[in-house]
Amino acid sequence: MQAYLLNLGVLISIYSILAITLNFIMGYAGIFSLAHAVFFGVGAYTGALVAMSLSASIFVTVPIAMVVAGVLSLALALPALRVRGEYFVAASLGLQVLAVTVFSEWKSVTGGIGGLIGIPPVDLVGYQIYRPAAFFPLSLAVLVLVLVATRLLVHSSFGRSLTAIRDSESAAESFGKNVPLIKTISVVISAALAAIAGVLYAHYLAFINVESFTLDTSVLVMAMVIIGGTGTAAGPVVGAALLLLLPGLLSYMSFLPQTQIGAIQQIIYGLGMAVLMIFRPGGLVGRSKAKARTRPKDPDTEAQAPASRPAEAAR
Amino acid sequence: MTASAATNAAARPVEAPEVLLEIRNLEKHFGGVHAVSNVSMDLRAGIVTTLVGPNGAGKTTLFNLITGHLVRSGGSLRWLGRDIAGMKPYRIARLGIARTFQDLRLFNDMTVEENILTVMEPGALPFSLSGPSAREKRAKVEHVMERTDLIDKAHVRAIDLAYAERKFLSLARIMAADARLWLLDEPASGLDPNSYETFLRLLREEVAAGVTVCIIEHNLDIVVGISDRIAFLDRGRLLADGEPKSVLENPELTAIYFGDRA
Known part of the structure; x- marks a missing residue:
């Protein structure tokens, strides 16, 4: 039982890091990415390969994984951030599909479908950490670090610039903000921090393959952010915990037909999400409906004179 | 002459003040529509210029061209002698041109x-x-x-x-x-009389402190009250550009403005 809870704790920590880093671009920059699992995967593969060939020290694996994921995220950010929001979603979906193919076909590096096995445990200043009782505090500590780092960023001038761009891109650039550069930096930061979750994951399971880094994972992480509360501090953690605890809780409900538990879980997810979005569109931690209603993207547009319409449409 | 115009006049040297923004033969077409056509004017330091004209005259489009939110179809834009046409909005903003939006x-x-x-x-x-x-x-x-x-x-x-x-x-x-130049897009529309007074006071203080302002405004009280100069636009063309009195007393322009289009 204790092992079960510790295992859950580790997974919640890892997925919380993913949700926090996705929330950083979704909630504060308004960038909706369906490729977050790619950077989770890049972090995991990089961490695993470095640990197997160079060093399993967390101070080696994590920085290298962060740099690799950050650099690769430029492949998404540079071309895609020049287009409008909805196109970015499509571009990120494309990257996700592409990455899954690479993960499963580049056999010499990723081990193909079979994945990488025998990843050494993480090394923290000489101590090998593999037992869940030791790994859980480590993952929790990393989660706290990532949470603090993103909070500091959100409340820095950079965070204000991000929010300003999300609220009104044209006004932000009218006040000197280099919108593509700021968005690109935010995507790189998000990807690099997501890679940390990947490194932890690889060490913890000692085995990784492409199945952990598919579109399903990207969608799951996005669901965690939305359910918990986009643009809130605690929301992503709440969302991650809830979505990972739900399967376990359901299996304790003995009145449910246990053979159908998978289907029941999907129905509960679907219904829960729909109901939540109707009554609490800001997520569990977000603002209540009454407040959320008063925040359309640009409430003044109806007051606009026709003269400025073609101007905006032509941009 | 109003208070603000008077202070400007006092601060003004004998020759015309420095040209901040030089607009020459500016053009903007949306498909076949000429939103701005062959507009030339100078925005000079310390001078309050008001753009007037019916809706759709191209006033906001002119602002969008100056700030780089729209790319011109022809003509030139020079800020302190430097060509700024084609620059990104954030770079133009950093040169010292700021704006407000109608919305x-x-x-x-x-x-x-x-x-x-x-x-x-x-x-x-x-x-x-x-x-x-x-x-x-x-x-x-x-x-x-x-x-x-x-x-x-x-x-x-x-x-x-x-x-x-x-x-x-x-x-x-x-x-x-x-910023050195402010482009204000209908800053006073919808204000109650009290707020309106506050707005006028603020604007006068800023102008006195050296800000150059170009305003799009429909309220003729403001236009007369604080403008040194009025530029009248209609269907993308600059029909008149000069002292407020001479522009506002031109019967042809008032006819266009108040809708008695012949």
């Missing part, structure tokens, strides 16, 4: 204080190494909030403000931006 475009989810603070931080780095210190920035934000009567609303989100307060926040933002 305000506040940073709705941010507080009043954050709205003002963020325009003082154009850099992309998370923590700026140069520029004003955090304390200096806070002091300036406070000063701007006091002048625009927003000090009590410092921690209110922009979206939750009343209409007039939103208008003043849009002004506060531009006041904090330290």
